[in-house]
Amino acid sequence: MEFLINPKFEDYLKSLSVEEDPVVLEMEKYAQEKDFPIIGREGGRFLYLLTRLKNPGLVVEIGSGFGYSAYWFAKGVKKGKVVLIDYQQRNIQTAKKFFKKAGLLDKTEFRAGDGVEIGKEYSNIDILFLDLEKVRYMEAIKTLEKNLSPDGMVIADNVLFQGKVIFEPENKKAKILNRFNRYMFENYFSIILPIRDGILIGIKKS
Numbered sequence: 001m002e003f004l005i006n007p008k009f010e011d012y013l014k015s016l017s018v019e020e021d022p023v024v025l026e027m028e029k030y031a032q033e034k035d036f037p038i039i040g041r042e043g044g045r046f047l048y049l050l051t052r053l054k055n056p057g058l059v060v061e062i063g064s065g066f067g068y069s070a071y072w073f074a075k076g077v078k079k080g081k082v083v084l085i086d087y088q089q090r091n092i093q094t095a096k097k098f099f100k101k102a103g104l105l106d107k108t109e110f111r112a113g114d115g116v117e118i119g120k121e122y123s124n125i126d127i128l129f130l131d132l133e134k135v136r137y138m139e140a141i142k143t144l145e146k147n148l149s150p151d152g153m154v155i156a157d158n159v160l161f162q163g164k165v166i167f168e169p170e171n172k173k174a175k176i177l178n179r180f181n182r183y184m185f186e187n188y189f190s191i192i193l194p195i196r197d198g199i200l201i202g203i204k205k206s
């Protein structure tokens with residue numbers, strides 16, 4: 001695997017990102033034990049920062065897993081709501097347990113099922129977070145972009161796909177993600193942050 005960022009920088013960032021919230025630590029331990037892919041501490045901190053800056057009324061997450069990324073959104077929202085959606089009922093139940101422990105249940109809604117379908121039920125989405133199967137990123141954005149609020153923001157994880165979008169552009173999933181990235185840069189004002197697996201942030205072009 002090619003490194004987009006010197007691993008020493010990532011180590012340095014990790015050493016700075018000290019965390020004391022016991023629920024965050026417990027969720028990270030859970031992810032490690034179950035080998036469950038999550039956005040990670042640096043990614044989570046970034047989601048939290050964006051949420052604080054944007055002060056969203058509604059965050060909709062497609063592909064919540066057991067709630068790690070949603071946890072950072074929920075910590076960041078003031079009066080808003082975070083909707084967690086995952087195919088797996090078991091993940092949703094686990095997320096509920098963590099959110100209960102953290103006292104964040106009043107800011108959240110939990111849904112089990114296909115996020116693209118369920119997402120259609122929401123309008124005026126201020127932050128749409130995509131972390132579903134990569135092959136459905138284009139379908140998800142095309143289906144749900146009309147449900148964004150006028151200043152809606154899209155955040156998508158894994159858009160560099162372990163660097164394959166650059167170093168293995170013929171890889172099937174890399175091709176799909178390249179199409180998505182191109183769409184997001186053409187139709188939104190977007191940028192990709194190369195932390196972890198690449199996080200794209202885009203806002204509608206005015």
Ligand SMILES: C[S@@+](CC[C@H](N)C(=O)[O-])C[C@H]1O[C@@H](n2cnc3c(N)ncnc32)[C@H](O)[C@@H]1O
Nearest residue numbers: 038039063065068069086087114115131132133
């Ligand atoms: C990478 S994990 C999510 C990690 C989570 N966002 C985090 O960073 O903590 C991807 C999750 O998306 C779910 N998923 C994939 N496609 C989905 C879809 N179309 N609708 C709902 N959930 C989906 C899977 O069940 C899996 O739990």
